[in-house]
Amino acid sequence: MNWLLMLFISLLAVITILGSSSNTLRSLASSPPLPDIYTNYRKLREKAVADFSEIRSLSVGIVNPKELDLCGKESENFVPCYNVSANLQAGLQYGEEFDRHCELSRIGERCLARPPKDYKITLRWPAGKDVIWSGNVKITKDQFLSSGSMTKRLMLLEENQISFHSEDGAIVDGVKDYSRQIAEMIGLGSDMEFVQSGVRTVLDIGCGFGSFGAHLFSLKLMTVCIAAYEIFGSQVQLALERGLPAMIGSFVANQLPYPSLSYDIVHCAQCGISWHKKDGASLIEVDRVLKPGGYFVLTSPVTKSRGGGVNSKARNSLTFIEEFTKRICWSLLSQQEETFVWQKTAEISCYASRKPGDVPPLCKGEQDKQSYYQPLTSCISGTNSKRWVSIQSRPRWPTNYQLTPSDLKVHGVDADDYVEDSNYWKSAVKNYWSLLTPLIFSDHPKRPGDEDPLPPFNMVRNVMDMNAHYGGFNDALLEAGKSVWVMNVVPVRTSNSLPLILDRGFAGVLHDWCEPFPTYPRTYDMLHARGLLSHLVHNEGCNILDLFLEMDRILRPEGWVVICDKVQIIERARAITTQVRWDARMIELPSDNNQRLLVCQKPFLKK
Numbered sequence: 001m002n003w004l005l006m007l008f009i010s011l012l013a014v015i016t017i018l019g020s021s022s023n024t025l026r027s028l029a030s031s032p033p034l035p036d037i038y039t040n041y042r043k044l045r046e047k048a049v050a051d052f053s054e055i056r057s058l059s060v061g062i063v064n065p066k067e068l069d070l071c072g073k074e075s076e077n078f079v080p081c082y083n084v085s086a087n088l089q090a091g092l093q094y095g096e097e098f099d100r101h102c103e104l105s106r107i108g109e110r111c112l113a114r115p116p117k118d119y120k121i122t123l124r125w126p127a128g129k130d131v132i133w134s135g136n137v138k139i140t141k142d143q144f145l146s147s148g149s150m151t152k153r154l155m156l157l158e159e160n161q162i163s164f165h166s167e168d169g170a171i172v173d174g175v176k177d178y179s180r181q182i183a184e185m186i187g188l189g190s191d192m193e194f195v196q197s198g199v200r201t202v203l204d205i206g207c208g209f210g211s212f213g214a215h216l217f218s219l220k221l222m223t224v225c226i227a228a229y230e231i232f233g234s235q236v237q238l239a240l241e242r243g244l245p246a247m248i249g250s251f252v253a254n255q256l257p258y259p260s261l262s263y264d265i266v267h268c269a270q271c272g273i274s275w276h277k278k279d280g281a282s283l284i285e286v287d288r289v290l291k292p293g294g295y296f297v298l299t300s301p302v303t304k305s306r307g308g309g310v311n312s313k314a315r316n317s318l319t320f321i322e323e324f325t326k327r328i329c330w331s332l333l334s335q336q337e338e339t340f341v342w343q344k345t346a347e348i349s350c351y352a353s354r355k356p357g358d359v360p361p362l363c364k365g366e367q368d369k370q371s372y373y374q375p376l377t378s379c380i381s382g383t384n385s386k387r388w389v390s391i392q393s394r395p396r397w398p399t400n401y402q403l404t405p406s407d408l409k410v411h412g413v414d415a416d417d418y419v420e421d422s423n424y425w426k427s428a429v430k431n432y433w434s435l436l437t438p439l440i441f442s443d444h445p446k447r448p449g450d451e452d453p454l455p456p457f458n459m460v461r462n463v464m465d466m467n468a469h470y471g472g473f474n475d476a477l478l479e480a481g482k483s484v485w486v487m488n489v490v491p492v493r494t495s496n497s498l499p500l501i502l503d504r505g506f507a508g509v510l511h512d513w514c515e516p517f518p519t520y521p522r523t524y525d526m527l528h529a530r531g532l533l534s535h536l537v538h539n540e541g542c543n544i545l546d547l548f549l550e551m552d553r554i555l556r557p558e559g560w561v562v563i564c565d566k567v568q569i570i571e572r573a574r575a576i577t578t579q580v581r582w583d584a585r586m587i588e589l590p591s592d593n594n595q596r597l598l599v600c601q602k603p604f605l606k607k
């Protein structure tokens with residue numbers, strides 16, 4: 001009897017303790033400063049209901065928008081603007097037929113890109129870096145069994161998964177040794193010292209399966225992979241599937257869509273470029289995008305042919321590169337086996353020692369022209385730029401992403417404007433993140449007293465800011481500790497802030513949003529567009545439905561869209577979200593009555 005009584009009392013005690021601690025937990029959970037726009041979803045829901053009746057009354061005059069169907073199976077991996085047969089018919093040749101030519105692509109019927117039959121939602125970062133679903137990418141077994149290059153060998157296939165060696169994988173990871181080798185060739189003790197030595201951004205031309213970039217990422221470097229469009233086994237599609245920065249890009253005829261003086265390292269491991277052709281035009285393009293004091297790393301089987309003898313063609317190509325690089329003020333730092341490291345000069349005076357008539361000459365005249373569909377140049381650019389600062393004498397990452405007043409002066413940006421922008425984003429990110437939950441679309445009342453759980457910090461990985469301005473969204477996401485990377489897109493014909501974004505050590509690109517973006521379907525988790533729609537509607541006159549179809553194409557199933565714009569524009573956009581079959585909610589911003597937020601999620605449609 002006593003014993004039973006004891007048990008009863010202790011049970012009671014346990015219940016009391018548990019109860020009180022859960023109360024404490026609850027009060028703790030609700031005590032941190034809540035987003036200032038709205039405190040919980042209940043309020044939000046009330047707001048949304050009000051919005052809804054408002055929209056209904058507004059859309060009375062609009063013809064009931066029809067939901068679009070999924071396209072056929074052929075659209076599963078469709079990337080517009082890369083139609084080789086159309087390009088050939090138009091007379092393009094010498095590799096230019098593989099280039100991007102939107103003007104030659106006809107606009108097909110309007111439909112939603114269909115996911116492959118075996119498509120599965122990608123694993124969350126960082127697990128998704130090492131394991132992807134094979135049904136999500138277009139690749140055949142033979143393809144990677146036969147793929148021979150160093151950066152391509154690092155994958156194995158298991159049932160329906162492709163796994164890449166993880167950082168602590170038991171199998172010797174060639175990429176780690178390779179990265180250490182490059183660091184040593186630059187004169188560093190190890191690859192841990194890249195950041196200390198002034199390196200932050202890397203342009204990886206033809207990145208294999210992105211493993212080099214994945215390793216550099218762990219060393220706090222930002223590696224952007226570019227590769228030409230490939231129908232099967234695309235390097236860009238694989239890198240993005242793993243959550244690594246990548247885009248389709250090539251410089252056969254045109255410059256890359258980056259300004260001059262953009263990257264700290266340009267890397268090419270058997271990337272398939274004939275550097276000696278066209279009087280070194282490809283090397284001039286590498287020189288253009290390299291920052292002063294930056295490095296060009298080339299790994300290429302130049303010295304030996306397959307049989308072991310000297311490969312004379314490769315030898316000639318190397319001789320050309322060695323001779324040409326001297327003329328453009330690069331110095332060969334080191335050669336080990338098949339890897340070469342050149343350094344671009346940090347001294348403008350180097351060019352002065354060239355004789356008049358030396359080719360290539362320095363570019364004259366306007367230097368900071370936007371490099372969108374600009375033909376490759378045959379002159380050395382960037383030497384007149386205010387941004388000519390060697391990577392060794394700049395502040396190191398992560399100090400350099402907060403711009404100083406003197407940085408802002410170089411970019412012609414008003415300091416107050418910049419600070420205001422930066423503060424805006426800090427609070428906006430807090431608010432956005434709390435909206436990223438299917439709860440905001442749900443009409444089911446929750447249990448009273450329940451606090452709304454915040455989404456996990458790693459629920460999105462590949463983010464695109466479609467109108468990046470100074471990169472403030474990227475900055476705020478970093479500060480908030482989100483495990484994302486951001487493709488900062490600066491639309492053409494807006495104020496050209498891309499050089500500033502790249503100088504902050506972020507990824508960025510110029511783009512014309514009246515055209516498709518050079519990426520594969522289902523490659524981003526979140527698209528963000530502040531002020532983009534009003535810019536496009538007022539200045540560019542492109543079709544917003546086509547823009548939304550393109551956004552739907554590049555968005556992963558269950559991915560998010562956050563649009564902030566003027567009320568009238570958001571109301572129009574809201575109608576289009578019905579056509580593209582997104583869940584959408586319009587949200588008021590108490591801080592600004594003329595603006596609205598449109599939060600959307602793309603559902604995982606199968607038919």
Ligand SMILES: *[C@@H]1O[C@H](CO)[C@@H](O)[C@H](O)[C@H]1NC(C)=O
Binds near residue numbers: 083084
């Ligand atoms: C590519 O171009 C050819 C020739 O103009 C055309 O027949 C074909 O339908 C195009 N393919 C796509 C996917 O647009």
